Amino acid sequence: MSTKNILITGVGGQGTILASKLLTNGLIEAGYDVKMSEVHGMSQREGPVLTHVRYGDKVYSPIVEKRKADLIMGFEELEVLRNLDYLRDDGKGIVIFNRVRVNPIGVQMGKDKYPTNGEELIRERAGKLIALDGQAEARKLGNPRVMNIILLGVLIRELGLEEIDWNRIIAENVKEKFVPLNQQALRVGLNLE
Amino acid sequence: MKQLITGDEAIARGAWEAGVRFAAGYPGTPSTEILENTSTYPEIHSEWAPNEKTALESVIGASIAGARSLAAMKHVGLNVAADPFFTFAYIGVNAGAVIISADEPGQFSSQNEQDNRNYAKAAMVPMFEPADSQECKDMLIEAYEISEKHDIPVLLRMTTRVCHSKSMVELGDRAEVPIKPYVKNIQKYVAVPAYARLMKVKIQQNFELLKEFSNNCQWNRAEYGDTEIGIICSGDCYLYTREVFGDGASYLKLGFTNPLPDQLIRDFASKVEKIYIIEENDPYLEQHVRALGIQCDGKNLFPRNGEMTPEVIRRVVFGEQYPLEEQLQKVVVPRPPTLCAGCPHRGFFYELGKRKKVMISGDIGCYTLASGAPYNAMDSTVCMGASISLGHGAQQVFDMVVGEKPRVVSVIGDSTFFHTGINSLLDAAYNRSNLITVVLDNRITAMTGQQENPGSGYTIAREVTEAVNIESLARAMGIKNVRTINPNQLAEVNEALDWALDMDEQTVIITRWPCALKKQSPWDLEEFQGAFTETYFVDEAVCIGCRKCTRTGCPAVVFQFEKKKSSIDPDKCVGCSVCAQVCPVQAIQKVEA
Numbered sequence: 001m002s003t004k005n006i007l008i009t010g011v012g013g014q015g016t017i018l019a020s021k022l023l024t025n026g027l028i029e030a031g032y033d034v035k036m037s038e039v040h041g042m043s044q045r046e047g048p049v050l051t052h053v054r055y056g057d058k059v060y061s062p063i064v065e066k067r068k069a070d071l072i073m074g075f076e077e078l079e080v081l082r083n084l085d086y087l088r089d090d091g092k093g094i095v096i097f098n099r100v101r102v103n104p105i106g107v108q109m110g111k112d113k114y115p116t117n118g119e120e121l122i123r124e125r126a127g128k129l130i131a132l133d134g135q136a137e138a139r140k141l142g143n144p145r146v147m148n149i150i151l152l153g154v155l156i157r158e159l160g161l162e163e164i165d166w167n168r169i170i171a172e173n174v175k176e177k178f179v180p181l182n183q184q185a186l187r188v189g190l191n192l193e
Numbered sequence: 194m195k196q197l198i199t200g201d202e203a204i205a206r207g208a209w210e211a212g213v214r215f216a217a218g219y220p221g222t223p224s225t226e227i228l229e230n231t232s233t234y235p236e237i238h239s240e241w242a243p244n245e246k247t248a249l250e251s252v253i254g255a256s257i258a259g260a261r262s263l264a265a266m267k268h269v270g271l272n273v274a275a276d277p278f279f280t281f282a283y284i285g286v287n288a289g290a291v292i293i294s295a296d297e298p299g300q301f302s303s304q305n306e307q308d309n310r311n312y313a314k315a316a317m318v319p320m321f322e323p324a325d326s327q328e329c330k331d332m333l334i335e336a337y338e339i340s341e342k343h344d345i346p347v348l349l350r351m352t353t354r355v356c357h358s359k360s361m362v363e364l365g366d367r368a369e370v371p372i373k374p375y376v377k378n379i380q381k382y383v384a385v386p387a388y389a390r391l392m393k394v395k396i397q398q399n400f401e402l403l404k405e406f407s408n409n410c411q412w413n414r415a416e417y418g419d420t421e422i423g424i425i426c427s428g429d430c431y432l433y434t435r436e437v438f439g440d441g442a443s444y445l446k447l448g449f450t451n452p453l454p455d456q457l458i459r460d461f462a463s464k465v466e467k468i469y470i471i472e473e474n475d476p477y478l479e480q481h482v483r484a485l486g487i488q489c490d491g492k493n494l495f496p497r498n499g500e501m502t503p504e505v506i507r508r509v510v511f512g513e514q515y516p517l518e519e520q521l522q523k524v525v526v527p528r529p530p531t532l533c534a535g536c537p538h539r540g541f542f543y544e545l546g547k548r549k550k551v552m553i554s555g556d557i558g559c560y561t562l563a564s565g566a567p568y569n570a571m572d573s574t575v576c577m578g579a580s581i582s583l584g585h586g587a588q589q590v591f592d593m594v595v596g597e598k599p600r601v602v603s604v605i606g607d608s609t610f611f612h613t614g615i616n617s618l619l620d621a622a623y624n625r626s627n628l629i630t631v632v633l634d635n636r637i638t639a640m641t642g643q644q645e646n647p648g649s650g651y652t653i654a655r656e657v658t659e660a661v662n663i664e665s666l667a668r669a670m671g672i673k674n675v676r677t678i679n680p681n682q683l684a685e686v687n688e689a690l691d692w693a694l695d696m697d698e699q700t701v702i703i704t705r706w707p708c709a710l711k712k713q714s715p716w717d718l719e720e721f722q723g724a725f726t727e728t729y730f731v732d733e734a735v736c737i738g739c740r741k742c743t744r745t746g747c748p749a750v751v752f753q754f755e756k757k758k759s760s761i762d763p764d765k766c767v768g769c770s771v772c773a774q775v776c777p778v779q780a781i782q783k784v785e786a
Contacts, residue, residue, distance in 0.1 A: 045531055048528050065504050066515060115524035
């Protein structure tokens with residue numbers, strides 16, 4: 001198969017790193033060659049986080065090129081917009097995003113304006129857009145932090161990767177007491193309308 | 194067994210497999226995780242050193258004493274360690290020694306973009322350039338063989354993408370390499386002119402032998418596809434070019450790059466039509482290829498700055514230009530990193546930034562973020578430790594100006610102070626400076642992700658050790674005006690600044706409060722009682738919407754534009770109270786438990 005290109009993006013603390021760790025471990029299980037690259041130097045300081053994941057028979061470069069991403073999963077609206085030009089522009093790109101806005105410092109101070117037409121722009125570019133209030137879904141499970149895993153469930157479904165034993169991948173990579181919650185969150189994502 | 198790991202993790206694993214027993218370094222993106230990972234192997238004694246120079250010197254000692262050893266640092270760290278680096282090449286090793294240099298094409302987290310391959314060339318030290326995690330591990334293991342066979346330290350040059358990208362690695366077992374006996378050998382280890390002249394001759398002879406290796410080793414190889422285009426590349430550029438050209442080109446993939454393989458290069462050049470040299474940063478390969486009399490294209494086409502991503506290569510070679518996505522460009526606003534909620538630097542810089550007639554001499558750490566809005570509280574930043582000595586020099590000149598002279602306030606973090614700031618403070622103290630030095634002591638090395646340091650009371654292995662007392666250190670240098678304050682208390686900050694600015698003498702102010710992200714030690718908990726346990730809220734009935742609180746730059750303070758009222762995110766607020774102190778109407782109150 002040709003190499004698939006995925007981007008996962010968000011703001012520090014939203015669980016980008018865990019989501020990509022689970023995804024890549026699952027892809028390895030499935031026998032793919034996998035490469036992943038992270039830019040996370042400032043992630044603890046409210047900065048943006050961007051993870052590149054590439055998988056296929058043989059992967060060379062660890063970074064996704066602009067206009068070549070098959071799927072962008074974003075945990076924050078502005079960060080999806082920031083990276084939207086990575087999405088393939090042949091109308092076949094998929095965007096899964098969490099309808100949440102985290103104001104950058106410039107917006108908070110009234111210097112910048114948070115884009116108002118973000119979702120519109122994403123819809124224009126994406127072949128398929130799945131936008132959801134991930135935190136609300138996660139809150140139903142009792143913990144808004146598993147938003148990332150719910151979205152990961154959606155991603156798995158969209159990429160047709162349901163055959164992989166994700167429950168085991170979660171069990172191997174998440175703190176024991178959070179395993180059932182994360183497994184439940186993944187199921188929610190897999191079955192989301 | 195195969196595992197998906199980063200280049201940094203692969204280096205640590207390779208060190209373990211190669212039988213390394215001693216590793217030292219100083220944290221610096223993108224090299225930090227190397228030492229963090231070696232420290233998880235009980236067989237490797239790992240240490241955070243105060244700086245890269247002392248790290249490398251301890252590695253030289255470990256090598257002389259007979260143990261395979263490793264030094265890891267970011268590119269600019271090798272500048273600090275350059276002094277021992279050059280002479281280490283002269284004296285050579287007993288057990289193998291490797292220095293990792295993690296370079297930063299694209300400058301994700303660095304003050305410059307220097308290409309440390311030039312160090313290998315200048316010191317005549319053999320060099321490897323891995324492309325992925327497997328090569329990181331394999332090349333490191335081979336580097337120890339080379340180091341011992343040729344009696345010379347080896348440089349392994351990584352880049353950010355190699356350090357931080359994950360790819361599959363086949364794991365192996367540890368080779369039990371015994372500690373070699375130490376033999377006193379004055380002619381070998383004492384670099385005085387008489388012996389060092391002989392050492393230089395030895396290095397040159399060695400270099401000729403290493404050329405043989407370079408031409409014949411597995412790390413330098415030609416891969417032939419279409420021969421119309423021939424690409425010569427090293428490190429991760431091989432992956433990028435492969436991605437772009439596939440089998441539509443031939444490749445000379447270089448992994449051992451000092452000395453370079455002349456025969457291999459000539460042979461490759463004779464078999465391909467047009468040659469591109471594709472490399473990040475400097476024309477290191479290109480200059481060599483051109484010196485061999487081979488025509489090629491390199492930096493005449495490709496940029497010398499930034500990463501050599503597939504996009505850049507496509508743009509240069511095929512002219513593939515994408516129009517900027519105008520609508521996106523218009524609406525996407527920046528998200529710069531900020532000081533965290535509860536960061537002890539906030540209160541201090543909020544006040545310092547308001548002072549007039551001061552030059553703020555900055556340094557390297559989280560607090561460099563104070564150079565941006567809303568603080569704009571920094572005038573200069575050069576390198577680790579420079580805040581104090583640069584500030585001292587500036588103050589000497591300001592003092593020559595007649596009239597109301599500017600005062601210099603040098604700001605430096607605890608870890609940076611231990612790194613090279615101590616020397617700088619000694620410069621200022623010795624030369625009777627009237628500098629104001631502020632040591633921003635947040636009890637940890639924060640910028641690179643919470644590493645222990647000589648002031649934190651722990652080693653990298655979380656063993657308890659002595660914590661250096663900065664106040665006593667300053668006094669021991671003869672500085673009489675030394676104060677320690679709580680930077681979250683704005684009145685205390687202002688009082689200390691007034692005190693220092695009113696005096697025409699050298700002063701040292703230590704702001705002592707832990708980083709909001711720090712895992713607090715038992716003595717932190719005792720000293721900073723109640724820290725990070727409270728939250729504040731905005732009483733909307735009282736708030737007048739003046740937005741003074743937002744000017745503290747705290748990410749927990751959110752202004753609701755539609756309501757014209759401030760609010761505080763209770764999930765982020767950790768109760769530093771700086772916003773409450775700046776509120777003119779006491780609308781910000783503590784949440785009572």
